[in-house]
Amino acid sequence: MREHLEDIPALVWHILEEIGTRMGKKIEGVQANTMQKFQRYSWPGNVRELRNIIERSLILSTGPIFKAEIPELAEKPDRSRRSSMGRLDDVEHLENVLQATKWRIRGKGGAADILGLKPTTLEARLKKLGINRRD
Numbered sequence: 037m038r039e040h041l042e043d044i045p046a047l048v049w050h051i052l053e054e055i056g057t058r059m060g061k062k063i064e065g066v067q068a069n070t071m072q073k074f075q076r077y078s079w080p081g082n083v084r085e086l087r088n089i090i091e092r093s094l095i096l097s098t099g100p101i102f103k104a105e106i107p108e109l110a111e112k113p114d115r116s117r118r119s120s121m122g123r124l125d126d127v128e129h130l131e132n133v134l135q136a137t138k139w140r141i142r143g144k145g146g147a148a149d150i151l152g153l154k155p156t157t158l159e160a161r162l163k164k165l166g167i168n169r170r171d
Contacts, residue, residue: 044075047083051090052102059094059150067103077106091150092129095136127165139169 048066056063079085093104133147140146141155148155162168 041075044086045071047086048074048090051087052094055087055091055094055150058145060145061094061097062100063094063097063102064100065102067101070103073106074104088129092132095132095150127167130162130165130167134167134169 045066048071052063052066074086089104089106090102093102097103130147130151133150134141137145137147137150141148141158143149146155148158151158153161
């Protein structure tokens with residue numbers, strides 16, 4: 037992605053349409069500041085990182101104009117945040133999706149569907165990470 041910054045707007049829209057449709061959200065525009073940040077970011081995680089940021093932001097969004105927070109441009113990954121089970125931000129992302137779906141794992145619009153996982157895979161991952169429902 038770093039060599040093809042001009043492709044980022046098209047990628048953003050493609051991902052927004054795909055995930056937005058799955059989540060039942062209609063996005064009519066992207067905040068200019070958000071698109072500028074997407075184009076200036078170095079994308080160490082490549083398209084997967086872009087997709088995760090868009091998905092996380094869509095879960096939390098409430099309007100037709102998409103906006104997202106991305107990591108600081110100069111920030112390097114913090115290796116101390118890694119655990120033996122996975123990165124902390126992955127756990128936070130899972131918890132955000134679970135909260136957004138009211139802990140519904142299975143079915144259309146469930147957490148597994150949004151994350152693109154089989155329900156049994158998600159359940160196993162939650163068990164491995166020690167993530168339990170908190171009401």
